[in-house]
Amino acid sequence: MATKTVSPTRMELTRLKTRLVTATRGHKLLKDKRDELMRQFIEIVRRNRELRMRVDEGLSVANRALAVSSAIMSPDVLEQSLLYPRQRVEFDMTFRNVMSVNVPVYNFKTELEDDTSSIFPYGLAQTSGELDDALTALAAVFRDMLDLAQIEKTMQLLADEIERTRRRVNALEYVMIPEMQESIRYITMKLEENDRSTKVRLMKVKDMVLEAAGYGK
Amino acid sequence: MKGCVSVMYKIAVMGGGDTVIGFKALGLDTFPVSDANEARAVFAKITAPEENYAVIYLEERLSLEMANEISRFTNKVYPAIILIPGRDGSQGLSLTALQDAVIRAIGTDILG
Numbered sequence: 311m312a313t314k315t316v317s318p319t320r321m322e323l324t325r326l327k328t329r330l331v332t333a334t335r336g337h338k339l340l341k342d343k344r345d346e347l348m349r350q351f352i353e354i355v356r357r358n359r360e361l362r363m364r365v366d367e368g369l370s371v372a373n374r375a376l377a378v379s380s381a382i383m384s385p386d387v388l389e390q391s392l393l394y395p396r397q398r399v400e401f402d403m404t405f406r407n408v409m410s411v412n413v414p415v416y417n418f419k420t421e422l423e424d425d426t427s428s429i430f431p432y433g434l435a436q437t438s439g440e441l442d443d444a445l446t447a448l449a450a451v452f453r454d455m456l457d458l459a460q461i462e463k464t465m466q467l468l469a470d471e472i473e474r475t476r477r478r479v480n481a482l483e484y485v486m487i488p489e490m491q492e493s494i495r496y497i498t499m500k501l502e503e504n505d506r507s508t509k510v511r512l513m514k515v516k517d518m519v520l521e522a523a524g525y526g527k
Numbered sequence: 528m529k530g531c532v533s534v535m536y537k538i539a540v541m542g543g544g545d546t547v548i549g550f551k552a553l554g555l556d557t558f559p560v561s562d563a564n565e566a567r568a569v570f571a572k573i574t575a576p577e578e579n580y581a582v583i584y585l586e587e588r589l590s591l592e593m594a595n596e597i598s599r600f601t602n603k604v605y606p607a608i609i610l611i612p613g614r615d616g617s618q619g620l621s622l623t624a625l626q627d628a629v630i631r632a633i634g635t636d637i638l639g
Contacts, residue, residue: 348633355629355637362621366612373614376549389548397554403536403581403605412604414581420554448549455611456538459582463607465625469632470602476634 316493318500326497330490337482344475347409351468358465361458368451375444382438391437411471413464416456536579536605541569542586546613550584563592570596574606581605586613587620 316322380388400419405412540550540557547557558573560566566589573580574596587610590597597608610621630636 351632352637355625358625359622362625366621369612372549373546373612376545377614380545392548392552395552395554397552399538399554401536401538401581405604414604414607416581444549445552448553452553455584455609456582459584459607459609462609462625463605465628466601466607467604469628472632476632 316497318497318504320501323494323497323501326490326494330487330494333482333486333490337479337487340475340479340482343409344472344479347411347468347472347475350408351465351472354461354465354468358458358461361454361461365451365454365458368447368454372444372447372451375440375447379438379440379444382440387437388441391441408464408468409471411467413467414460416460418456536581538582538584539573539580539606540584540611541566541573542584542589542611542613546586546611556580560589563589567593567596574600581607583608584611585609586611587618588613588615590620 316326383391397420402417404415404417406415407413538555540547540555541560543561544559547559551557558569560569570583570585570593572578573583583606585593585597585608590610600606600608610624612618612621626636
């Protein structure tokens with residue numbers, strides 16, 4: 311492997327060793343984080359799929375009923391009857407922290423304008439019964455739709471975080487850590503080599519000095 | 528509300544006129560659009576930060592031509608853009624999106 315140019319000094323060696331320790335610990339932590347994220351992600355994906363199917367099913371029921379009612383009623387009447395909703399949706403969003411990912415939590419309340427129990431914003435005289443069915447079906451599926459929105463957003467955010475964590479783990483595992491180990495090995499070898507050459511030089515000098523002083527063989 | 532610190536978030540439904548009409552009765556903000564260009568314009572308007580839409584339900588049919596716009600919000604905390612089937616039934620686009628997310632996160636399709 312092509313090593314980056316590192317200056318073979320003791321200072322650099324100490325620095326690299328500390329960084330290696332940090333990197334290894336970071337790698338372990340990130341790996342744990344990735345695994346836990348993965349676990350939660352899979353759970354969420356399962357629930358997402360379930361909800362998605364329920365919502366698709368429910369909406370198609372509601373849509374069918376709506377299609378029938380729009381066939382029975384004239385478009386103008388249909389639009390007029392739905393024009394002014396009696397129900398209001400109070401919607402609030404808070405955040406929950408899942409493994410350092412902020413995911414939204416939706417709270418919602420439906421409020422009727424007055425205290426009649428019907429959600430239908432129209433009189434029953436001019437509209438068809440199918441419209442009632444359609445609205446009831448829609449209202450029923452709406453709670454699931456909100457859950458779906460929450461789950462789906464959570465899933466997207468988690469997917470993003472997993473991707474990022476996975477990259478980091480891989481970068482540490484396959485690039486940073488091996489590179490540092492290589493550099494450390496290189497510096498240690500270089501230092502040892504320096505030591506040896508200094509030693510040899512000293513021995514040589516000693517011999518020369520001794521010879522010059524007449525103690526030679 | 529005036530003087531209220533906490534922001535109220537809103538829910539929008541976008542799609543063909545006959546898809547969104549039912550949601551109006553539920554008290555949601557509906558945006559009927561007829562074609563992709565109009566959809567893009569409306570989408571840009573309601574995703575503006577000061578609009579406070581936290582959830583946008585978008586009819587599947589429109590999502591094909593708006594993939595770019597939608598993907599800009601994938602990693603944002605809100606708005607959540609959720610595909611819903613239109614009047615002609617589900618086309619399975621949402622499940623494809625789900626699969627994409629799984630592949631992106633895990634690297635393989637575990638759902639099969």
